[in-house]
Amino acid sequence: MSEVGRRDEETKDAQPERLLTIPEAARVLAVPESWLRERVRLRRVAHRRLGKHVRFSASDLEAIVDGAAQHALTPRRMAHRWGQPG
Secondary structure, X not given: OXXXXXXXXXXXXXXXXXXXXXXXXXXXXXXXXXXXXXXXXXXXXXXXXXXXXXXXXXXXXXXXXXXXXXXXXXXXXXXOOOOOOO
């Protein structure tokens, strides 16, 4: 089978990526819909617009989670130690 024929066969069987609505994405992210709608309105989270409809791909949800990551702070040496005469 030729390379072109193989690619055509693969695309025939491949399902398009499922895009999630705001309520579905909010459930996956375990956040209130209102939180997600506000972030979309302010363009603070990755999303897709299909006309007036907002949808999220799996990579959009990953970007939202990655963007929310908080890094642990390393403790700094205390400049002043309590209880010791200065």
